[in-house]
Amino acid sequence: MEQQKLLALLEELHQELEKTETVDVKTGEVLASLKEDIGKLVREESSIEDGQEGLSRNLSEALDHFEEDHPKISMAIQYVLDSLARMGL
Template structure:
């Protein structure tokens, strides 16, 4: 059940990332890293367990980066982090 919720949140976050526009170079790097991580998981090319460390690190960095300029995106990222935490990651 919790894993299904996580996948739903990942898909939601992926849509938010795709719709984010007008960003600087650093933000573009953060977005690309997250899109790649999430895309692998959503397509189930990797398991959460395999990608957990990098994903958690990238998500945490992104929350800080997007907090002021993209609060909606930051909130979506935080939901994913919360889901990972509830799953013990």
């Protein structure tokens, strides 16, 4: 159940990221990295456990980057991080 919820949150985050217009090089790099990681997990190219370490690191970095200018994305990222923590990942 928790993994299904996490996948739903990842899909929601992926949709929010798709709506974000790139305004600078760093934002573009962060978006591209997150989209790739999330895309792999959503399409089940890797399991949550296999992709968790890189995803968690990228999410934490993205949270810091988007916190001020993109509050909806920051909130979605925090939900995903919280879900990973609840799953013990």
